[in-house]
Amino acid sequence: MTKTPGMTRRDAVVRGGAAAAGLALMPMDTLSRWMSRIAQEAVVPWLDRPDESMARVNVLDWEALSSWVTPTEKLFRVGHYGTPEIAAEDWRLEIGGLVEGLRSFTLDELRARPRQDVVMTLECAGNRGFSGFIGAVHNARWTGTPLASVLEEVGIAPDGIEVVFFGADQGEEEIRGNTVTQNFARSMSLDDAMDPEILLCYEVNGEPLPTEHGFPLRVIAPGWYGVANVKWLTRIEIRDTRYMGRFMARDYVTLREEVRDGETVWAETSVGRAKINSVPAKVTRDGDGHRIHGAAWGADIARVEVRIDDGAWREATLGEGRGDPDTWTFWHIDWAASDGEHAITSRAISSAGDVQPAADDPLITRKKTYWESNGQLTRRVSID
Ligand SMILES: Nc1nc2c(c(=O)[nH]1)N[C@H]1C(S)=C(S)[C@@H](COP(=O)(O)O)O[C@H]1N2
Numbered sequence: 001m002t003k004t005p006g007m008t009r010r011d012a013v014v015r016g017g018a019a020a021a022g023l024a025l026m027p028m029d030t031l032s033r034w035m036s037r038i039a040q041e042a043v044v045p046w047l048d049r050p051d052e053s054m055a056r057v058n059v060l061d062w063e064a065l066s067s068w069v070t071p072t073e074k075l076f077r078v079g080h081y082g083t084p085e086i087a088a089e090d091w092r093l094e095i096g097g098l099v100e101g102l103r104s105f106t107l108d109e110l111r112a113r114p115r116q117d118v119v120m121t122l123e124c125a126g127n128r129g130f131s132g133f134i135g136a137v138h139n140a141r142w143t144g145t146p147l148a149s150v151l152e153e154v155g156i157a158p159d160g161i162e163v164v165f166f167g168a169d170q171g172e173e174e175i176r177g178n179t180v181t182q183n184f185a186r187s188m189s190l191d192d193a194m195d196p197e198i199l200l201c202y203e204v205n206g207e208p209l210p211t212e213h214g215f216p217l218r219v220i221a222p223g224w225y226g227v228a229n230v231k232w233l234t235r236i237e238i239r240d241t242r243y244m245g246r247f248m249a250r251d252y253v254t255l256r257e258e259v260r261d262g263e264t265v266w267a268e269t270s271v272g273r274a275k276i277n278s279v280p281a282k283v284t285r286d287g288d289g290h291r292i293h294g295a296a297w298g299a300d301i302a303r304v305e306v307r308i309d310d311g312a313w314r315e316a317t318l319g320e321g322r323g324d325p326d327t328w329t330f331w332h333i334d335w336a337a338s339d340g341e342h343a344i345t346s347r348a349i350s351s352a353g354d355v356q357p358a359a360d361d362p363l364i365t366r367k368k369t370y371w372e373s374n375g376q377l378t379r380r381v382s383i384d
């Protein structure tokens with residue numbers, strides 16, 4: 001990557017544009033403040049702005065949403081055991097367990113394999129589960145080599161049914177009085193792992209993965225919640241039993257009360273595939289009228305509907321991303337708003353007919369843990 005020292009690519013682009021506009025003498029910070037004010041000028045701010053407590057993980061500011069592909073520096077980041085710094089020269093991906101022969105790959109060997117790209121929306125399963133955490137979602141272009149062909153080449157033993165992905169990051173876990181050091185790990189059934197879309201990924205938005213997002217290699221699994229996309233990948237292990245590590249079996253477990261024949265059954269399910277979701281992102285003023293903009297993801301989005309206050313649901317217009325089940329779909333709807341305070345709710349509907357559940361749907365209200373909080377979101381604005 002070639003870079004002018006002390007200058008990001010984005011600065012270079014801004015500076016180039018500024019020069020063209022004859023503004024080259026304006027200091028950079030003044031200029032970028034001025035440009036972002038223009039971009040946001042017409043936004044009517046939400047009354048229920050999330051608190052800033054989650055800014056440290058770089059959550060998305062929905063009101064500032066403008067780009068369908070999230071720029072790399074805007075990606076939210078989650079690391080449960082900190083951020084390991086890995087030197088590419090010392091790093092190997094090892095594939096072991098129930099394989100025909102232990103194999104290891106250097107980064108150059110993986111980069112020399114067939115390249116594949118996917119634009120994918122990745123949402124943390126905790127998104128919208130607690131205060132301030134409503135922007136843990138991004139939509140980026142990821143590049144790597146298909147996992148399936150690597151597994152095929154290595155050869156899986158006949159009794160192998162489970163593929164476990166280990167990251168380099170480690171933490172101490174206490175299990176029944178034993179304190180043990182463990183690596184972050186997640187698994188998939190062999191069947192799921194053979195999905196030709198899943199990547200051993202080394203680039204995001206055309207550049208090597210930044211340290212925070214998994215350098216040198218991560219799993220990219222379209223259609224799965226964020227937690228399945230293991231960063232800082234060092235080892236893949238094939239096993240003959242389901243893997244029961246913390247992030248499969250104890251954490252990222254959804255506890256939900258299901259009532260069957262009047263009796264409660266507590267369902268505990270491991271967070272896995274993404275669930276349908278949508279949010280109103282921002283309201284803009286457009287001449288005399290207003291427009292509500294939003295995003296929907298987590299399924300093949302067929303339709304998005306919007307409700308103002310207790311009015312009827314109205315169908316929004318789908319924009320960028322429509323028809324691609326791996327990415328978010330942007331949507332908008334025009335709104336002849338009356339003065340005063342209003343509540344705006346969106347709901348997404350998939351091509352299979354799944355409807356994003358209402359906030360008071362038992363699927364949401366009987367869920368005790370905060371994972372998979374995909375109920376309809378209502379946001380408030382004041383129009384004057
Ligand atoms: N090795 C490792 N991989 C990980 C995690 C982690 O803590 N360690 N967090 C997961 C979770 S919970 C999420 S939501 C995504 C976030 O990916 P991002 O930081 O690139 O946005 O990474 C996943 N991969």
Ligand SMILES: [Mo]
Nearest residue numbers: 124125226227
């Ligand atoms: Mo997550």
